[in-house]
Amino acid sequence: MRLRAATFALAAWMLAALVLPAHAQTEPFAIQKIADGDYVHFGQVAMTTAANAGDIANLGIVVGRDAVAVIDTGGSVAVGRALRAAVQKLTDKPVRYVINTHEHPDHVFGNAAFANTGATFVGHHNLPASMRAHGPFYLHSFRDVLGAAAIDQVRLIPPTVLVDHTMTLDLGGRTLLLTAWSPPAHTDCDLTVLDEGTHTLFAGDLVFLDHIPVIDGSLKGWLDVLPRLAELSAVRVVPGHGHRIGSWPGALDDERRYLLTVEADARRLIAAGTPLAKAVPLIGQSERGHWQLFDDYNPRNATAAFSELEWE
Amino acid sequence: MPTIDHAAGFGRTGRRAVLGALSGTLLIAPRMRAAMAADADPWPALAPQIFPDRALEDGTNVLTIDAPYRAEDAAVVPVTLHTTLAADDPRQVRKITLVIDANPSPVAAVFTLEPHAGIDSIATRVRVDDYTNVHAVAELSDGKLYMATRYVKAAGGCSAPALKQTADAIPVGTLRFRELQATDPAQREAQVMVRHPNYSGMQMDQLTRLYIPADFVEKLRIWQGDQLLLTVEGGISISENPSFRFSFKPNEAKTFRVDGSDSDGKHFSGSFPAQDAA
Numbered sequence: 001m002r003l004r005a006a007t008f009a010l011a012a013w014m015l016a017a018l019v020l021p022a023h024a025q026t027e028p029f030a031i032q033k034i035a036d037g038d039y040v041h042f043g044q045v046a047m048t049t050a051a052n053a054g055d056i057a058n059l060g061i062v063v064g065r066d067a068v069a070v071i072d073t074g075g076s077v078a079v080g081r082a083l084r085a086a087v088q089k090l091t092d093k094p095v096r097y098v099i100n101t102h103e104h105p106d107h108v109f110g111n112a113a114f115a116n117t118g119a120t121f122v123g124h125h126n127l128p129a130s131m132r133a134h135g136p137f138y139l140h141s142f143r144d145v146l147g148a149a150a151i152d153q154v155r156l157i158p159p160t161v162l163v164d165h166t167m168t169l170d171l172g173g174r175t176l177l178l179t180a181w182s183p184p185a186h187t188d189c190d191l192t193v194l195d196e197g198t199h200t201l202f203a204g205d206l207v208f209l210d211h212i213p214v215i216d217g218s219l220k221g222w223l224d225v226l227p228r229l230a231e232l233s234a235v236r237v238v239p240g241h242g243h244r245i246g247s248w249p250g251a252l253d254d255e256r257r258y259l260l261t262v263e264a265d266a267r268r269l270i271a272a273g274t275p276l277a278k279a280v281p282l283i284g285q286s287e288r289g290h291w292q293l294f295d296d297y298n299p300r301n302a303t304a305a306f307s308e309l310e311w312e
Numbered sequence: 313m314p315t316i317d318h319a320a321g322f323g324r325t326g327r328r329a330v331l332g333a334l335s336g337t338l339l340i341a342p343r344m345r346a347a348m349a350a351d352a353d354p355w356p357a358l359a360p361q362i363f364p365d366r367a368l369e370d371g372t373n374v375l376t377i378d379a380p381y382r383a384e385d386a387a388v389v390p391v392t393l394h395t396t397l398a399a400d401d402p403r404q405v406r407k408i409t410l411v412i413d414a415n416p417s418p419v420a421a422v423f424t425l426e427p428h429a430g431i432d433s434i435a436t437r438v439r440v441d442d443y444t445n446v447h448a449v450a451e452l453s454d455g456k457l458y459m460a461t462r463y464v465k466a467a468g469g470c471s472a473p474a475l476k477q478t479a480d481a482i483p484v485g486t487l488r489f490r491e492l493q494a495t496d497p498a499q500r501e502a503q504v505m506v507r508h509p510n511y512s513g514m515q516m517d518q519l520t521r522l523y524i525p526a527d528f529v530e531k532l533r534i535w536q537g538d539q540l541l542l543t544v545e546g547g548i549s550i551s552e553n554p555s556f557r558f559s560f561k562p563n564e565a566k567t568f569r570v571d572g573s574d575s576d577g578k579h580f581s582g583s584f585p586a587q588d589a590a
Contacts, residue, residue: 272493273490275392277390280390299384300384303384303385310505310555311482311507
């Protein structure tokens with residue numbers, strides 16, 4: 001392991017010097033302060049492309065008295081490095097925790113940028129298993145999308161600190177409340193981070209704003225989680241996707257309406273005996289005007305919802 | 313936001329994953345297969361293995377395949393087969409073989425249609441592992457084979473691990489049977505669903521990091537009273553929780569029966585009351 005880590009560190013250094021995407025070096029990596037000690041980098045509302053280097057998820061930084069936590073690391077090592085550089089510009093304090101909100105590539109592919117920093121990786125108790133199970137597929141399928149050079153830098157780094165239900169992390173005068181959600185909702189390893197000092201919630205992909213929600217866990221599970229999620233004592237939320245901060249818990253309204261619409265449409269069509277292929281184009285269509293990337297994800301959501309609800 | 317199109321061409325395939333009498337040479341190593349799919353049409357090599365020494369006639373007036381050109385979810389791609397023989401055609405469709413050319417186990421299913429069943433459509437959901445042609449080959453009562461073709465863009469269905477962490481509350485082998493509302497009382501429609509992970513042998517166990525051995529619904533028989541309607545021999549290309557929806561001619565039977573088994577030797581069966589004629 002030690003040898004592998006050393007080899008990796010060397011390889012990462014060489015790659016950083018040689019094949020960092022040009023734009024990552026030239027474009028500024030924008031960080032916004034949203035509350036005292038809380039910062040966010042808004043990813044693009046887009047699908048991952050080589051041009052955006054997977055910079056499509058919102059990433060969080062919380063600066064405490066003694067240390068820093070980052071929340072998700074972006075969809076490539078280049079994005080992770082840019083995030084790390086942004087932290088170093090903000091503060092001299094060390095990154096103590098790298099918290100991953102779930103397993104998807106746009107949230108964890110940047111982990112390698114923090115691999116040699118002494119930071120502890122933290123996640124949902126299901127996250128290591130999900131990363132192992134799905135990670136190789138993500139690496140393979142993103143090779144074409146991100147490019148071989150970008151993918152070759154990615155290391156799937158699972159958390160070593162696992163959250164069973166809730167856990168508090170202390171950054172010095174600033175506590176973060178981590179909640180591991182179940183049943184499966186957006187995924188089966190969804191984790192939220194609440195800054196208890198500022199009541200800022202980093203929701204990961206349990207909250208989508210403007211960007212269409214994506215169901216990769218369970219529609220019914222997500223609807224089950226929402227009322228409990230809404231009880232968190234936040235005043236603002238950083239969504240996993242969407243280029244704005246939401247008020248809490250009002251930010252859940254659009255997403256809840258979308259999920260309920262998909263559920264109601266799917267149930268109605270299943271009851272009517274409509275086959276899957278004919279049902280999918282009819283599910284969720286009234287939501288079209290409310291969301292970006294609707295055509296990219298709504299049919300997939302409709303398929304997932306139909307397949308799940310068919311067994312009710 | 314995820315990326316649900318998991319990658320193609322992973323892992324291994326069990327020999328048992330190939331249906332019955334088919335040659336083991338269908339098991340082409342995944343990486344070779346991926347390369348082949350990109351470079352060349354696998355069908356010319358595949359067809360003689362599946363249908364040795366048989367001519368494949370144009371199936372234009374015999375059957376059609378409905379499938380999305382671009383699959384939304386590679387692990388759940390709806391495919392519907394329609395027979396289109398003219399009403400006065402004396403021939404009948406006896407068997408339909410569904411082949412997904414680029415899949416590691418290309419024969420997805422073989423449907424045997426009983427002569428009096430009156431089946432003119434069968435819909436199921438399949439895994440699609442690459443951009444591929446889908447072939448449906450009908451054997452008619454005259455003994456000849458007729459072929460229809462459809463192109464589908466999808467990738468990663470066979471390896472996509474649809475497995476969730478939580479234990480499934482519905483036991484493996486649970487059967488659901490549903491008669492659909494009939495618009496034509498002489499031609500009705502029913503759906504059989506089997507709760508089954510239909511492991512492809514390419515999904516990794518999340519804890520052991522070993523590939524889960526293929527375990528899939530191998531055979532299903534559907535009876536209307538004492539009359540067998542349809543036999544399905546399935547492979548790993550059928551989606552998790554296999555679903556088969558088909559049309560049939562109703563008889564006077566009061567019950568439907570379904571029995572089946574999976575490749576692990578597990579048997580399941582169920583009996584379901586027939587709907588009153590609409």
